[in-house]
Amino acid sequence: MLELVDLSKKFKHMYAVKNLNMFIEKGEIIGLLGPNGAGKSTAISMLSSLIEPTEGDVRFHNKSIIKNPAPLRKIIGVVPQEIALYEDLTAEENLQFFGKIYRLKGQLLKRKVDEVLEQIGLTDRRRDIVKTFSGGMKRRLNIGVAMLHEPELIIMDEPTVGIDPQSRNYILETVKRLNQEKQMTVLYTSHYMEEVEYLCDRIYIMDKGNMIASGTKDEIKRILSAEKTILIQAELLNDTFINFLHENPTINRVIKEEKEITIMVPKEINIFPILVKMAEDAKIELNSVDIKIPTLEDVFLHLTGRALRD
Amino acid sequence: MVGQIIKKQLLLLLRSRVQLLLLIGLPIILIAILGTALSSFMEGGTVEIDLKIALIEEEDEQEQIDRFIRDADEKGLPAEAVAEIRSSVAQITPIQTLKESVFGNESMEDIIKLKLANADEIEKLLEDGSYSTIIEVPKNFTYDMLHFLIFAEDVHPSLKVYQNEAALGASIVQEMLEQYQEQFTIGSFVSEKGMELQVAEIGEQQFGEIISINQEKPTSARDYYAIGMAVMNVLFIASTIGTIAFQEKKNHVFNRIILANVSRWIYFIGIFLSGTIIGFLHLLIIFGFSRIFYGVTWPDLLAFFAVTLAFAVAVGGVAVLLTAICYRINSEMITNFFSSIVVTIFATLGGSFFAIGKLSSFVQLLGDLTPNGAAMSAYLGIIRGEGLADISNHLLFLIIFAVVLIVAAAFSFPKRGSAA
Ligand SMILES: Nc1ncnc2c1ncn2[C@@H]1O[C@H](COP(=O)(O)OP(=O)(O)OP(=O)(O)O)[C@@H](O)[C@H]1O
Numbered sequence A: 001m002l003e004l005v006d007l008s009k010k011f012k013h014m015y016a017v018k019n020l021n022m023f024i025e026k027g028e029i030i031g032l033l034g035p036n037g038a039g040k041s042t043a044i045s046m047l048s049s050l051i052e053p054t055e056g057d058v059r060f061h062n063k064s065i066i067k068n069p070a071p072l073r074k075i076i077g078v079v080p081q082e083i084a085l086y087e088d089l090t091a092e093e094n095l096q097f098f099g100k101i102y103r104l105k106g107q108l109l110k111r112k113v114d115e116v117l118e119q120i121g122l123t124d125r126r127r128d129i130v131k132t133f134s135g136g137m138k139r140r141l142n143i144g145v146a147m148l149h150e151p152e153l154i155i156m157d158e159p160t161v162g163i164d165p166q167s168r169n170y171i172l173e174t175v176k177r178l179n180q181e182k183q184m185t186v187l188y189t190s191h192y193m194e195e196v197e198y199l200c201d202r203i204y205i206m207d208k209g210n211m212i213a214s215g216t217k218d219e220i221k222r223i224l225s226a227e228k229t230i231l232i233q234a235e236l237l238n239d240t241f242i243n244f245l246h247e248n249p250t251i252n253r254v255i256k257e258e259k260e261i262t263i264m265v266p267k268e269i270n271i272f273p274i275l276v277k278m279a280e281d282a283k284i285e286l287n288s289v290d291i292k293i294p295t296l297e298d299v300f301l302h303l304t305g306r307a308l309r310d
Numbered sequence B: 001m002v003g004q005i006i007k008k009q010l011l012l013l014l015r016s017r018v019q020l021l022l023l024i025g026l027p028i029i030l031i032a033i034l035g036t037a038l039s040s041f042m043e044g045g046t047v048e049i050d051l052k053i054a055l056i057e058e059e060d061e062q063e064q065i066d067r068f069i070r071d072a073d074e075k076g077l078p079a080e081a082v083a084e085i086r087s088s089v090a091q092i093t094p095i096q097t098l099k100e101s102v103f104g105n106e107s108m109e110d111i112i113k114l115k116l117a118n119a120d121e122i123e124k125l126l127e128d129g130s131y132s133t134i135i136e137v138p139k140n141f142t143y144d145m146l147h148f149l150i151f152a153e154d155v156h157p158s159l160k161v162y163q164n165e166a167a168l169g170a171s172i173v174q175e176m177l178e179q180y181q182e183q184f185t186i187g188s189f190v191s192e193k194g195m196e197l198q199v200a201e202i203g204e205q206q207f208g209e210i211i212s213i214n215q216e217k218p219t220s221a222r223d224y225y226a227i228g229m230a231v232m233n234v235l236f237i238a239s240t241i242g243t244i245a246f247q248e249k250k251n252h253v254f255n256r257i258i259l260a261n262v263s264r265w266i267y268f269i270g271i272f273l274s275g276t277i278i279g280f281l282h283l284l285i286i287f288g289f290s291r292i293f294y295g296v297t298w299p300d301l302l303a304f305f306a307v308t309l310a311f312a313v314a315v316g317g318v319a320v321l322l323t324a325i326c327y328r329i330n331s332e333m334i335t336n337f338f339s340s341i342v343v344t345i346f347a348t349l350g351g352s353f354f355a356i357g358k359l360s361s362f363v364q365l366l367g368d369l370t371p372n373g374a375a376m377s378a379y380l381g382i383i384r385g386e387g388l389a390d391i392s393n394h395l396l397f398l399i400i401f402a403v404v405l406i407v408a409a410a411f412s413f414p415k416r417g418s419a420a
């Protein structure tokens, strides 16, 4: 239903998005992953007709929407990454205003407002000024505004940042339910792997403006089939130990965090004795060495050598 | 759709209490302060006015009364009626009343210097220039008056009044004469004759003829500053609307509006109309308040509303231009610049603080080329008694000003919103 063709966006001298190709079919939930600055929001702005691409095309039912965005705008709802609300109006007034600009009126508008307030759990705060809301409540209202007119395609740009786990689950479930019951198509951008794993059928991974992987959840995880991820935890990690890891030719990647190190090695190598020997030589004590079940996070690590959440 | 945008803009303005208080409270306080502090300055000190009035009587009043009584005798009326006419005629002495009760009034003694002159002196008096008013009582005035009042004959006694535009207090004398005219036509002596019906008619008929060399009424300090502050403050409405609108871009709600497939021109029109409507309401509130508490009244309401509307349209134009520039340069610097610097310059040139236009006709012209200055000149004109025709140049300027700004705004309004 929606297709991005060699889409690029250049700001000044830098490409925020470069030659992006992507498609979304009706009824799918698509995940878009990428670290900060990958170009996710820029891509979303182009595909929702908010900004014009420098090159390439956005096609909706095979018609370009760049010059004529109206047909697309009629059926999409966008949850922007930023809170896009009137802080000086109440929750209800915000919903009413946006409902009206979506040409809802009368009883239907009233019903939809009540329904959305219920869905985002703000019914008892409906008459409060948004300024007085907590960050999570604003996020929920931010999502609610985009659902008012029951869009066929909803585009959510990191909608759950700063929401407590309970509300987050509730929102995820709502999205899933709307997808199942009303065949609402979803494009979901997030930093949270588990959200994307839970929700999405297909996943796109972006980095530095480029699409670096795409496919179904399983396809993507299969990228890792030749490797295994090992998590090492130790007291007093020292540089000697880390150097040993880097110097070992069988270890593909080394990612160091505070008290733990993640490494990737080919499946067939038994790395345990080597690690024990290294620890002895570097005079440190290992607390644990585990093999991890591969996650999307690991896929990202594999592809870029960086953690998704820097 | 435009209606929704306007409604929401109004709601947003109403929610910012501090802003609202400043917009409405400040001018009202300033009018009170400036209007009071500068009133003696503006009016040249009421107490010191020295009014010189000359009264020229072409014929003795008593002779005219005697002549009238002879006429009455000859009409062959019943004796009783004649007697009654005689007794009431004794009370109808319009010239004497004017000399003694109106200008000779105790409370006026210190101010008014009344000179009684002969008909041949008129040329000299007119040339003199120190008289604020010269009243010429033509031959047969009292005689005609009696015929008019008692026999309801179709004669129109009239006073000739020359006002001197340069002298102080001409308007005060005019007001006194108007009161005198009213008192005289609806006087109680007429009703005693069972002539009430005719009295009503008489009251409506033109008695006396007032020729004024210059009709200008001096403007009071309250009037002046009510206008000055109102026309200045409404400019802040434009910058407030601009700020609120740019806030919508910063908050990304503008993107939401665009994504709802609302044309940016609808939004544009919404901003223009919001500025116009809110500016109009603002002016009505300030002037309404001034009317109730400071007694600032408008002789020509139609002209008043015409100026208010034209000015509000100009304010809408400013609002939409400020908004368009903010959207274009992605910064609200321009509204800050406008509300701090441009408004001050405009207000000074337009005469909000003092009648700067009196300095020179060039300054006056500059002032009239600001929207607030044009509106101010038009409002002052209405207060002085001018009509729509006299102020039409200012009205035309305001409309042209608005159109130019709207066109400029349309050109600077960015063609596509940015997601950033
Ligand atoms: N309006 C703009 N002008 C200039 N550069 C921009 C603009 N918008 C985005 N960029 C740049 O484009 C790149 C991609 O930004 P984008 O917001 O699309 O990333 P993102 O993947 O959404 O990141 P995040 O996860 O932090 O939201 C960044 O380097 C950013 O600085």
Ligand SMILES: [Mg+2]
Pocket: A040, A041, A042, A081, A157
């Ligand atoms: Mg983003």
